[in-house]
Amino acid sequence: MREIKPILPSDIQRLVIASVLKRVIPCVIVEIVVVWYIAFFGETSLRMVDQSVRVLIYIALIVIPLVFTGVPLKLMDRSWKGEIIAIEVESNFSAGLKRLYEVNQLVITIKRDDGKIIERSVKDFSNASTKNMSRGKVEYAEDDYAIGDKVYHYYGVPHLLVVHADKSRDCVVCGANNPYSNDRCFNCGHSIIKKTF
Numbered sequence: 609m610r611e612i613k614p615i616l617p618s619d620i621q622r623l624v625i626a627s628v629l630k631r632v633i634p635c636v637i638v639e640i641v642v643v644w645y646i647a648f649f650g651e652t653s654l655r656m657v658d659q660s661v662r663v664l665i666y667i668a669l670i671v672i673p674l675v676f677t678g679v680p681l682k683l684m685d686r687s688w689k690g691e692i693i694a695i696e697v698e699s700n701f702s703a704g705l706k707r708l709y710e711v712n713q714l715v716i717t718i719k720r721d722d723g724k725i726i727e728r729s730v731k732d733f734s735n736a737s738t739k740n741m742s743r744g745k746v747e748y749a750e751d752d753y754a755i756g757d758k759v760y761h762y763y764g765v766p767h768l769l770v771v772h773a774d775k776s777r778d779c780v781v782c783g784a785n786n787p788y789s790n791d792r793c794f795n796c797g798h799s800i801i802k803k804t805f
């Protein structure tokens with residue numbers, strides 16, 4: 609399948625570039641230090657250990673920064689679109705410090721255009737009938753999503769663009785639901801994506 613490369617509004621594009629660099633730059637710096645250390649001090653500092661163990665330690669030193677910064681995942685991310693085919697509320701028990709407490713989460717099943725079925729879970733949703741804001745943070749409600757809602761994921765952004773039946777859409781930066789008439793998100797001020805791919 610041909611890869612989709614949707615064009616994002618420039619303010620969101622800048623945000624994506626900044627978020628990629630924020631991970632890539634520290635990762636590159638750490639990797640340079642690791643390679644430099646291995647090249648100059650590897651042999652002397654690890655001379656007590658076996659050659660094969662030494663190689664394993666080198667591999668671990670190189671892989672750990674990649675895992676911690678999430679760079680490979682970030683670079684592998686792709687844009688896709690799909691449709692909501694199921695919505696479920698799941699209750700799980702989570703272990704707290706003193707007791708178990710119940711955590712409800714909304715599990716949204718999405719059928720992607722490439723046929724892949726994926727699930728997204730939304731924690732901390734309230735039972736109120738509309739998406740609430742609490743201190744700038746979006747609280748999701750059970751009926752925020754409906755079967756048939758179109759869903760778009762853009763490379764590198766934190767939230768899905770959900771196009772609801774009433775044409776309102778979610779901000780890809782903070783997740784707040786905005787009426788179609790909004791050009792900018794009432795919550796974070798970023799562009800609301802009107803033209804989908």
Ligand SMILES: [Zn+2]
Nearest residue numbers: 779782793796
């Ligand atoms: Zn927003």
